[in-house]
Amino acid sequence: MAGVSHRGPGASAVPGPRRLRPTRQRLAVLGALADADGFRGAQAIHASMRAAGERVGLATVYRALQALADAGELDVLRDDTGELLYRRCAGGGHHHHLVCRGCGTTVEIESSAVERWAASVGEPHGFSAVEHSVEVFGTCRSCAKASRPPGA
Amino acid sequence: MAGVSHRGPGASAVPGPRRLRPTRQRLAVLGALADADGFRGAQAIHASMRAAGERVGLATVYRALQALADAGELDVLRDDTGELLYRRCAGGGHHHHLVCRGCGTTVEIESSAVERWAASVGEPHGFSAVEHSVEVFGTCRSCAKASRPPGA
DNA sequence: ATATCTGCAAAGACTTTGCAACCTT
């Protein structure tokens, strides 16, 4: 069971984050995410990969996204329908998103004021281990123009 | 404002919010929600109703919750697993929640600062029709004590 | 050589929907 093979100098007993193998499929998933500058669902990502000629199974895409998200390489959020959306994460820090409903284009946003508020709002009510979820949705300029015929 | 008094004759052609019939099942759903002071999932609500001796179908509970939420009688949110949770809504206004992960107990919270921030954060990026989603999760005093053996 | 990873299909969880019978208005 404890088959710690020879994989690294001074390796401690801690499990440690497993390194992911750079397989063709995993790289393709990252590539698909790189092409899009917004959040996309697993099924959409899979579809675009197939459309691009990649031979990948849907389950593999799900597993890759899960692994990448666990590794902190991707940001995850849920849309109104409950579907999970993924996006290449720019910074490793804590941040939120301004997401376009139309195309998924995303802008990372931050606000120390909101962070402070969220962190302190639990105290007066006796809540501990407080975490928060903040997402902002809107329509970006391009999509607004597209849906609103010129002259409107 | 979710209740149109009398659907008098000569009413406009607009569909208008249908009034819900106070059926045994619908009332029971409201009753189940009244008992709990926190967010609960449809399945959990159904289970507690059955446990209480109510004869209700799961689909009916789902439909009732949907209708009540549409009518503005309930607040809805999604937990980490994507499940929809419902709660009797105190005020009709816009507000957010501080929810206990353990028991679901909820405190409605507000912050004009956060509202302003959310409303204005889209502008500099060209986003319009901005909406936001904010939820705060934590552990309430009771649950914190329960999970932490005395003396710890 | 071996632990991973992939693909397909089956399974799982939550939610919605079709339809006949039932109940409220």
Add this chain to the structure above:
DNA sequence: AAGGTTGCAAAGTCTTTGCAGATAT
């Protein structure tokens, strides 16, 4: 009586999992 409601079960989505074969180190 008329039409909204209910209940059961089937269907639908998104996501996860089992397992044999392929793959990376």
